[in-house]
Amino acid sequence: MFLLLKHLRKGELMWKLPVRVLMDWLAAVVFLFGFPSAFLAVLQAHVSVLSSLGRIVVKRRALRTSLGSRHIEGIYQTPVVWKFFVLRKRTFRELD
Numbered sequence: 001m002f003l004l005l006k007h008l009r010k011g012e013l014m015w016k017l018p019v020r021v022l023m024d025w026l027a028a029v030v031f032l033f034g035f036p037s038a039f040l041a042v043l044q045a046h047v048s049v050l051s052s053l054g055r056i057v058v059k060r061r062a063l064r065t066s067l068g069s070r071h072i073e074g075i076y077q078t079p080v081v082w083k084f085f086v087l088r089k090r091t092f093r094e095l096d
Contacts, residue, residue, distance in 0.1 A: 001049050005056045006063065021046075 001024075004017055024042055031038035049056075076095070083089040 001045065002052070002056060005049070005053075006060050 001017075001020060004013065004020060008016060024046065028039050028042040031042065078095070080095070083095060089095055
């Protein structure tokens with residue numbers, strides 16, 4: 001979640017962050033009944049992000065200032081999970 005907050009543009013962040021939080025908490029509810037330690041790990045991760053939010057915002061501003069309007073290279077645009085489970089792409093070489 002730190003990487004999402006630091007690197008995504010505002011437009012992407014506005015929809016990807018809530019989806020990510022929702023997926024995390026859905027997983028946490030499942031973990032609560034089978035893997036309590038995993039539930040606690042999700043909770044701890046979210047508390048960590050919230051407690052570091054000020055530092056993340058400062059880093060985000062610095063990054064945006066240094067990059068300007070340039071596109072960030074190296075972000076794979078297609079959902080890797082979809083390709084792995086549905087399209088059965090098992091290696092990095094098969095992704096493109």
